[in-house]
Amino acid sequence: MPGPLSTRPPRCTGTAGVAGCALAYWLGRCGFVPTVVERAPGVRPGGQAVDVRGVALGVVERMGLLRRVREGATHMRGMSVIDANGKELHRSTEATFSAGRLDSGDVELLREDLVGVLEQLGAGQAEFIYGDRIVALDEGEHGVHVAFEYGPARTFDLVVGADGLHSTVRTLAFGPEGTSPHHLGTHLAIFSAENFLGLDNWQLWHRDGDAGYGIYPVRDDSELRITFGFASGPLDPATRDPQVLRQEVADRMGALCWETPRLLKALWTAPDFYADAMAQVRLDRWSRGRAVLVGDAGYCASPLSGQGTSLALVGAYILVDALRRTGGDHRAAFARYEARMRPFVALNQALATENPGGAAGEESLERAKNALTLDA
Template identity: 45%
Template sequence: MRVLISGAGIAGPALAFWLHRHGIAATVVERAAAPRPGGQAVDIRGAAKDVVARMGLMARVRAERVDERGIATVDAAGRWTSTMAADAFGGEGMVAEIELPRGDLARVLHEATRDDVDYRFGDRITSLRQDGPRVEVGFASGGAEEFDLVVGADGVRSGVRALAFGPETDFVRPLGGYTAFFSIPDPGDLRHWYLMYNAPGGIAAGIRPENGGTAKAYLSFRSAERGLERLPVADQQRLLNERLAHVGWRVPALLQAMPQARDFVFDALCQVRVEQWSRGSVVLLGDAGYCGSPLAGLGTSMALVGAYVLAGELAASGGDAQAACLAYQRRLQRYVDAGTELPPGGIRAYAPNSATMIRLRAVSMRMMTRWPMKQMLAAQFAKAGAFELPAFGSAVPV
């Protein structure tokens, strides 16, 4: 069996790892010239911790972990108005026990697979033609090859999904807001906490600690307008300056630092929902097929668990890749449905419109670790672990 994976972020290399362990040849194609560094913080929760442990990579992942001790909301003067420590809810709360930059996790996965997997950086899939059980794939670099399975692990804006399933608008659901993130010099007073500020009008801003003398800045606003993520970067930054010009706290300093950042990213807050994850011998993995948005916070964990299950089903399929893809969805559907469900309040809770709602949100957050709200939230956070990893016996031990 030959498997082609589009995307060398997190889902793609994780799948390649498990395919190799099952003796299945994997090729990973990535349009970037090299593994992408940086990126926002991602977390590993619940069943995904078991996946990383079975990969033998937990020590390396923990070595890259950011020392982030919790999240605190602040007012315009910088006073903390509510807190939730990272050890709340057994390390599975709003800030997880294992938080690390996306690029660092991608690097760990790439380093664990680069000697065994055919990586093709600086290339991308331009056409897919299914003829029987195999797929003929055309590449931007020229030429075509046949594979038994093509996996779209290329994120929310998946090119594979567009080619095999249909236009982005059929599957990507805007949530009514936009967010930007970029690195800034560490301000030196975060005390290892993620600080989050809200202003009336659906504005949210934050600073998260990182390693290596930097911090990650976040700027968000609510808007029903679509397509702003496609604007040139200069226009995106101009828009942020216009929307946040009146905002207090540290927002003026963040806006001033924004043009100097080399890792600026601006995107819509959205979900991805695909009813059927496979079409013949093309299948979606991770955010390309099921993304609950940053508000849901389980994207990385679902990608890691999904990679483990898809590889295992392929190994158990007796060479029937299409049957394996259907089994992969059957096994994961309930876990993914829970993981893509938005937390209570959705974007309204993340970026309240009024000063009154901002104050009420701070009160609510202070109550989250107390009875009876603690019991209700425990069920919300527990869904990350509500999946028992199956044992796929053909994997070669570490």
């Protein structure tokens, strides 16, 4: 994606996750002056291991980050499925539920490590503002007047919502049609703990009825990443309070046996506890006026797909490529972006629902992760 977009440096704003940081890099490369706004005080810690697969590896390679991403990969030897008492029911040294086949060229790494690498690269191309958020958008003929919770209002040529499943930009730009993700009937909670199980690059998975967990070591086996999952319809919005949400998760998981008491103790003390519904964003369009959505904000596939990170990386690249090819005409660029991305998004979102309660088939994943050509 060579060369500046134009002699005039258009300004654009986004958010500091995978999509936002990747977007900042590519926008800067193409002559934009990006501003990345993140409500957290810095790069968010914690989170699960994520996957960079298929065409997304090509995006990372074009960013010059493929070696660093591979160096940060997890090194799982395999996994065990265990019963309620911790007895092994099944094991595999060929694949894991979190990463798929271990002999593939795909990369699994911690989300915080990937975002850290992307943020370092994007910082050379963009202004990063932490500890603030967008609260209002007012579009005019030549730009969007953006109001912030703390900082002074500013005007941007474009606004990109790269702010995740619960996107504020999507709500502000699209109104009611942008407020309700499609719930998939499951909730996940993710947090870290000391490796009190002594796992050596080995995953444990257990499910009993509508609840279960996955546990795997990271950071040279010094830490665990623990994922709790349970079937549930949408929770009361009041449950978004972190302490209320911890209690909800603890109540749902409390009936499980084996090491569950120690896992729940770790839940209450984890500094990086995160929980949310598994949901997808399904919109008829991803742009309105000068505002456009990328990554989870526009087409969240949910962690059940295993492809959210790859969609974010590819979406950021394709959006900026469309802006470059159309000379900065945002209407033409947004139309091109959607035309190229929608088939790719559809195949990857389908992975989350192909096999309820289990992983999508290998053939489906292979087809979905490679279903786009970067240079088309």
